[in-house]
Amino acid sequence: MFIGGYRVSDVEVALASLEFSLGQIRLELTSLQRRVNVDEGVIDDQQARLAALRTAESKALAQVALLEEARADSARETAWRIEAAEQEAAAAQAEAQRVRAEHDELLRRLQELTRDLGADDVPERPASDEPESDSQPTPPVVTLLPREAAPEPTAAFETSVELDAGPFDDLASLTAFEQSLAEVPQIAEIYVRSYEEGRATFELQLREPTDVIDAMSSRLPYRLDVTESDARRIVLTVLPLALPA
Amino acid sequence: MSTTVDAAIADLRQLGLLALLDVLPRRPGERPEDTLLDLKLVDDRALALALAIRSGRTFAGLRHTVPDHRLFLYLPLHVAQRERIIPLSLVENRLTIACAYLDPDLSAVADRFPNLELELLVSPRVEILQALQRVGA
Numbered sequence: 574m575f576i577g578g579y580r581v582s583d584v585e586v587a588l589a590s591l592e593f594s595l596g597q598i599r600l601e602l603t604s605l606q607r608r609v610n611v612d613e614g615v616i617d618d619q620q621a622r623l624a625a626l627r628t629a630e631s632k633a634l635a636q637v638a639l640l641e642e643a644r645a646d647s648a649r650e651t652a653w654r655i656e657a658a659e660q661e662a663a664a665a666q667a668e669a670q671r672v673r674a675e676h677d678e679l680l681r682r683l684q685e686l687t688r689d690l691g692a693d694d695v696p697e698r699p700a701s702d703e704p705e706s707d708s709q710p711t712p713p714v715v716t717l718l719p720r721e722a723a724p725e726p727t728a729a730f731e732t733s734v735e736l737d738a739g740p741f742d743d744l745a746s747l748t749a750f751e752q753s754l755a756e757v758p759q760i761a762e763i764y765v766r767s768y769e770e771g772r773a774t775f776e777l778q779l780r781e782p783t784d785v786i787d788a789m790s791s792r793l794p795y796r797l798d799v800t801e802s803d804a805r806r807i808v809l810t811v812l813p814l815a816l817p818a
Numbered sequence: 819m820s821t822t823v824d825a826a827i828a829d830l831r832q833l834g835l836l837a838l839l840d841v842l843p844r845r846p847g848e849r850p851e852d853t854l855l856d857l858k859l860v861d862d863r864a865l866a867l868a869l870a871i872r873s874g875r876t877f878a879g880l881r882h883t884v885p886d887h888r889l890f891l892y893l894p895l896h897v898a899q900r901e902r903i904i905p906l907s908l909v910e911n912r913l914t915i916a917c918a919y920l921d922p923d924l925s926a927v928a929d930r931f932p933n934l935e936l937e938l939l940v941s942p943r944v945e946i947l948q949a950l951q952r953v954g955a
Contacts, residue, residue: 646931653888653908744829744868765863768870768877776879 730786730804732779737808739772747773750811753795759788822920823850826868830860851919855943862918862942869920870940878906878916880945884952889913892934895953897926904946911935918943 741747747768754763754775762778779785786807790797794814801808827850851869854860863879870877889905890898892913898904902918914937915924924936 649891653891656888657908744826744864744871747867747871748864764879764881765867765877766879766881768867773877 730779730782730784730807732782733805734777734779734785735766735806736775736777737772737806738775738811740811741768741771741773746813750793750795751775753793754789757785757788757792759783759785822873823869826865826872827854829868829872830854830864849919862944866918866940866942873920873940875920876939878939878941880904880916880941880949883945883949885949887953890953892931893927895950897924899950902943902946904941904949906939912937914939916941916946916949918946 738750741750747765750773751763751765754760754777759779759781760777761780762776764776764778766774766776768774777785786797786799786802786809796812796814798810798812799807800810851865854865855862867877869875883906885904885906889908892908893903893905893915901922901924903922903924904916906914906916908914911933912935913927913931915922916939918941920938920940922938927934927936
């Protein structure tokens with residue numbers, strides 16, 4: 574009688590073969606596990622580097638913003654200064670032209686006056702330009718030469734006059750002077766434009782062109798020493814008059 | 819600074835401009851100058867002159883003054899309106915500012931432009947406000 578089944582030897586061979594395959598798989602698995610571990614380490618490193626780079630990037634952006642702001646400030650300031658310098662240069666040029674025109678006008682008037690007086694021997698230029706000679710008599714028109722010191726009082730002022738006056742040591746003396754000015758009938762309006770180191774600048778509005786120095790001298794209870802005056806500006810020193818006993 | 823303001827107020831009192839001040843209570847948290855001006859016990863010009871003379875600063879009238887709008891790059895308009903100040907000129911590194919009070923808060927300007935030298939003048943409050951209105955006009 575034949576009993577069916579596996580032979581022991583065949584089963585043992587098959588089992589040995591399976592165990593061998595299993596061992597191969599285990600080895601492969603171990604190797605893969607190591608590779609995964611290594612890759613995970615690399616990924617961690619890369620992530621740390623990425624975080625560091627992002628921090629550096631944000632710092633750099635902040636610095637760029639600061640630099641941009643400083644550059645914009647500097648550019649604005651430079652532009653403003655250039656424009657101010659140009660305006661100043663234009664104003665200086667206009668002033669130079671005005672002074673030149675004034676100089677020419679003065680020379681012209683000097684020549685006219687010389688002609689009117691019949692003083693043919695008066696030089697057209699100031700005497701210092703030509704050598705002096707002992708044999709020639711002194712021309713009688715020396716007073717016609719332009720005088721810079723000791724300004725002559727102007728007879729009539731324009732209706733808008735700047736008055737530079739002082740000294741005023743305190744508010745009371747300044748206010749008292751201003752109130753005195755208000756009593757001069759020729760003055761329509763008084764405005765204190767500035768006060769610095771004891772001197773005040775007033776803007777006076779006159780009712781009509783008039784000799785305001787004369788009007789002030791006769792009305793104000795002050796002694797007025799005029800040190801400079803032209804049609805638009807008066808500079809004077811103010812001294813209160815002593816009250817009669 | 820308060821001593822100077824008190825001295826200026828004493829000057830005004832001597833001139834008879836502050837007859838009512840003694841009977842008026844001070845409003846808490848407010849400048850005494852504001853009380854005087856808001857109640858019209860003294861005019862802006864007299865107060866500014868008194869402050870200037872007492873503090874040794876220059877007084878500047880601002881009637882018809884139109885400030886250069888470019889100066890508000892250095893002194894922002896909202897600071898000017900809040901502190902009652904106005905920039906008048908910038909020469910070299912010196913920014914000249916007219917103030918209604920002696921001690922305006924200029925920290926915003928000093929922090930932003932530390933190299934700027936600030937020169938403070940005293941001007942009437944109403945003229946500063948009128949000049950500020952002319953900036954946008």
